[in-house]
Amino acid sequence: MPELPEVETLRRALLPLVKNKVCHSINFYRKDIRFPIPQASLRKGFLNQKVSEITRKGKYLLFHVPDGSMLLHLGMSGRVVLHQSVEPQEKHTHVIFKFSDNTYLHFVDPRRFGSLSWVPKSGKHPLIDSLGCDPFSPEMTAKFMKNLAKNSRSPMKSFIMNAKKITGVGNIYACESLYHAGIRPQKQAGKITLAKWDKWIECLRDVLNKSIASGGTTLKDFFDPNGSQGYFSVKLLVYGKEGQPCPKCANLICRIVQTGRSTFFCKTCQPA
Numbered sequence: 001m002p003e004l005p006e007v008e009t010l011r012r013a014l015l016p017l018v019k020n021k022v023c024h025s026i027n028f029y030r031k032d033i034r035f036p037i038p039q040a041s042l043r044k045g046f047l048n049q050k051v052s053e054i055t056r057k058g059k060y061l062l063f064h065v066p067d068g069s070m071l072l073h074l075g076m077s078g079r080v081v082l083h084q085s086v087e088p089q090e091k092h093t094h095v096i097f098k099f100s101d102n103t104y105l106h107f108v109d110p111r112r113f114g115s116l117s118w119v120p121k122s123g124k125h126p127l128i129d130s131l132g133c134d135p136f137s138p139e140m141t142a143k144f145m146k147n148l149a150k151n152s153r154s155p156m157k158s159f160i161m162n163a164k165k166i167t168g169v170g171n172i173y174a175c176e177s178l179y180h181a182g183i184r185p186q187k188q189a190g191k192i193t194l195a196k197w198d199k200w201i202e203c204l205r206d207v208l209n210k211s212i213a214s215g216g217t218t219l220k221d222f223f224d225p226n227g228s229q230g231y232f233s234v235k236l237l238v239y240g241k242e243g244q245p246c247p248k249c250a251n252l253i254c255r256i257v258q259t260g261r262s263t264f265f266c267k268t269c270q271p272a
């Protein structure tokens with residue numbers, strides 16, 4: 001499943017391909033993906049308008065044009081593939097955008113958890129309005145997080161994976177960032193100190209940045225129809241390492257289950 005670093009890398013890869021370009025036609029091959037596609041609104045708002053910017057909110061990409069923006073989510077298995085025409089068309093291609101320089105962006109999504117929507121000029125849309133703070137937003141500071149977690153009895157791992165609080169922190173990045181910051185995943189979010197929040201934000205951004213950097217040089221996967229979906233490899237220190245020695249203290253990495261997901265941590269380096 002594409003995580004925040006993959007989506008950010010896709011944003012950076014797509015930007016030079018569509019910035020200041022105009023989409024001349026959209027072919028829809030389905031009425032819906034995860035949700036109904038607002039075909040009329042997209043045609044009215046997005047066609048023949050210059051794309052000024054692509055921004056990201058959590059795992060959503062926003063393609064900005066003067067009257068609003070097109071909102072894209074890759075879901076579990078979505079991909080954007082670049083071609084020089086509508087052919088070759090892979091199975092599960094749901095939408096094809098033709099841009100002014102004769103490039104064709106194909107949106108392919110076998111499992112159809114992705115979505116395509118239209119956001120009006122106000123920037124308001126139910127899919128993004130309730131999203132929490134983005135890890136790269138300047139809004140995310142230790143003070144902000146401490147306030148957000150005030151009186152929260154949620155375990156830290158669940159708290160940071162709650163998309164209404166923070167958007168885009170998947171299981172891997174939650175485990176790794178807590179390990180680097182030395183925070184026990186079960187610790188109540190409301191009891192995390194300002195200094196620890198500060199440390200955690202730094203560690204989270206560092207892990208995400210490393211992953212973005214590892215994908216930044218090879219964007220082939222997004223555009224090569226034969227490319228693997230093997231996303232990026234950031235060196236994982238605890239995730240998936242149950243029973244293996246901790247890289248810092250050599251004690252064995254533990255695994256527990258929290259809200260149905262595996263959590264990996266070191267009892268020594270992440271004290272209770």
Ligand SMILES: [Zn+2]
Binds near residue numbers: 247248267268
């Ligand atoms: Zn350790």
